[in-house]
Amino acid sequence: MPLKYARSMLQVAEAQGYNSAEILRSLQLPIDPLADNADLEAPIDARYYSVIYRRVMSLLQDESFGLGLRQKTPAGSFRMLSLFIIHCETLEQALRRASEFIIFCRTLRELPSASKRPVERLGDGTGLYRFPADMELAESDDTDEQRYTMAHTMAIWRRFCQWLIGKPLDLVAIRMQASKPENPEYFEQLFSCEIQYGCSDNAFVLAEHCLDCPLIHTEESLRKFLRDAPYHLLVAQDDDDTSLLSQMKRIVGTDLSHEFPSVVTMAEHLSMSVRTLRRRLKDLGTTYQQFKDELRKEHALRWLNQPELKINAVSALLGFDEPSAFHRSFKKWTGMTPGEYRASRQSAKPQNNQRQSG
Structure with a gap:
């Protein structure tokens, strides 16, 4: 940055x-x-x-990420927001609950809150997630500064959503209240999708299926995420399709049932030596084995959130020869067995549904 x-x-x-x-x-x-x-x-x-x-x-004692927000964000707010939503089943539930949290915090300060629905399915295969108005969010009255504040806020939320679901957020467009700047290239690079200026509200226009994506993280992985914040919110390597880890993920593909490419094969695909690959991974704070483990963990969490898949089926999808090997690996990754993780997610369902219906 x-x-x-x-x-x-x-x-x-x-x-x-x-x-x-x-x-x-x-x-x-x-x-x-x-x-x-x-x-x-x-x-x-x-x-x-x-x-x-x-x-x-x-x-x-302010956690506003240096965004130039109109209202201070008391220390610990982002942690409490994250804990408030981490046990939601889907991204839609998480976004709705995040909005409830934000509205509650504004109520404590006797501040007005927008009455619009934060999440809306449009019936055409897309959905909306609305953000506050420019004047409500940004401290400055300058149009250019408001535009930057809103854009950076939306970029941070996009990365947080991507972390929650473990994959890129399929954005169709970005809606912004601000007028189109003279040099829009920065914003185009920031979002890599259509940006609609002069809109009635600030919002993500995203593929509707994203709203149904399950949250893949636990409180344990959240603690690690918060320890490194705001790094992962400000810079997301997967936002760049040319990043090393993104290239490696594309080479492996989504079918993990087959044998993982060896480090030699991976280096050949990337047109570099094994030594260079290992050095570049070291620069990113990881190893090839850790990359494989993280990718398998990411897919394991997603598939375990699909109750129609038996645990042994998830083990096979991940390429483990024996379910016992999957159990050992998953417990090493998360501190829980696959069954314990699935049970913890299932036990959260009645609570989530009850809160939503209320």
């Missing part, structure tokens, strides 16, 4: 009376966003931004 975002976060602290230079020195990072000659467009590791972000948000 650009260096300017790190500088902006430090400037937020400076504006609230904190010494940004002292904050930066205390973090001992190998970057200096405050340098006079700094190239503000130069890319930096988003993890450095995460370190700065967490320190500034801790000082300010």
